[in-house]
Amino acid sequence: MMNKSNLGIYIHIPFCRSKCPYCDFYSFVGADEEKAEYLAALKSSISYWGKALLGRKADTLYIGGGTPSSLSGEELAEVIHAAKRAFSFTEGEITVECNPRDCSEELFGALSTSGVNRISLGMQSANDIERRALGRTADSEKVISCVKLAKNAGIDNISVDIMLGVPKQTLSTLENTVKFCADMGVSHVSAYMLKLEPGTYYYKNAERLSLPDDDSVAQMYLRCVELLSQYGYKQYEISNFAKPGFESKHNLKYWKLEDYLGIGPSAHSFIDGKRFYYPRDIKSFESALEPVFDCEGGEWQERVMLALRLSEGLDLSEFDKSRSDELLRKIKVYTDNSFAERTAKGFRLTPKGFLVSNTIIGDLVDSQ
Ligand code: SF4
Secondary structure, three states: OOOOOOEEEEEEEOEOOOOOOOOOOOOEOOOHHHHHHHHHHHHHHHHHHHHHOOOOOEEEEEEEEOOHHHOOHHHHHHHHHHHHHHOOOOOOEEEEEEOHHHOOHHHHHHHHHOOOOEEEEEEEOOOHHHHHHOOOOOOHHHHHHHHHHHHHOOOOEEEEEEEEOOOOOOHHHHHHHHHHHHHHOOOEEEEEEOOOOOOOHHHHOHHHOOOOOHHHHHHHHHHHHHHHHHOOOEEEEOOEEEOOOOOOHHHHHHHOOOOEEEEOOOOEEEEOOEEEEOOOOHHHHHOOOOOEEEEEOOOHHHHHHHHOOEOOOEEHHHOOHHHHHHHHHHHHHHHHOOOEEEOOOEEEEOHHHHOOHHHHHHHHHOOO
């Protein structure tokens, strides 16, 4: 089915100041010449896609990484202007991910002037010991000053990333981190559980890291949901919480199966029912190689999986009667045990259900 809704554009900046020990994203410390070459390739790819998708407008732009703020404000502004031109972007959400150590009046001034209206700050924890264990160098005072600088530049919509299950974390340090976010008055919090990804330093040294056990992490997640709700951040997705009206419009496109285009190595796209991606290789991207076709997207299993990430849950009217009856039959054991609950349109997972969402979704989409 052809979907001609406005596009979301994701642009990947693969450079970081240093490599964090838990990180599996496609990112590395780039030299100045590498950055210049990449920016030139990025701009020409943006212009290529603008022509290839002629007539498609965009209303969200998300610059992520890596660490976009490892580039200068002027460099980022050039990328943003290129994307706005290519996709007739006049109004919408423009987000840039920033590392607190890079924040400055100049950076936010340049971003604000180029139309950026949302900043995503990689804080991870308000506890400086935890932050250092994660490879982060800026202290929590620096995070507070970043939020002030962004607001002074006119960027009020600020999201903060925090992590659950990090070395030495306790329920009490997590509570302090959540309170710290609320006290800064940010509009959005993303709370991700640490995953040990193969190949990372953390994966190889897990035994030595003093990681909280699974039960403690589960307890932290439930407490995080509860506390954020008390501070006025409504959960709208497994890991995302927002003040009313501040949900990430760009990320919602992923979960609602709307079209998005990802530009840059490792970036994924979903357009007109097809999924494709650029390999994790900057050189192949710079050689203007075509992205790789992945698969047809939007099958019923994928719609179940994505909808159940969201707090609004699954709308059964999107499925035919036999599928809908089957899903209702299978979810019953979970609604009976408070892992899921019925809604006016279908059902959704509860926070307790989000903790085991892979198992529940696997069960729902299993055709045996
Ligand atoms: S700053 Fe972000 S993308 Fe870069 S290494 Fe650290 S976690 Fe990975």
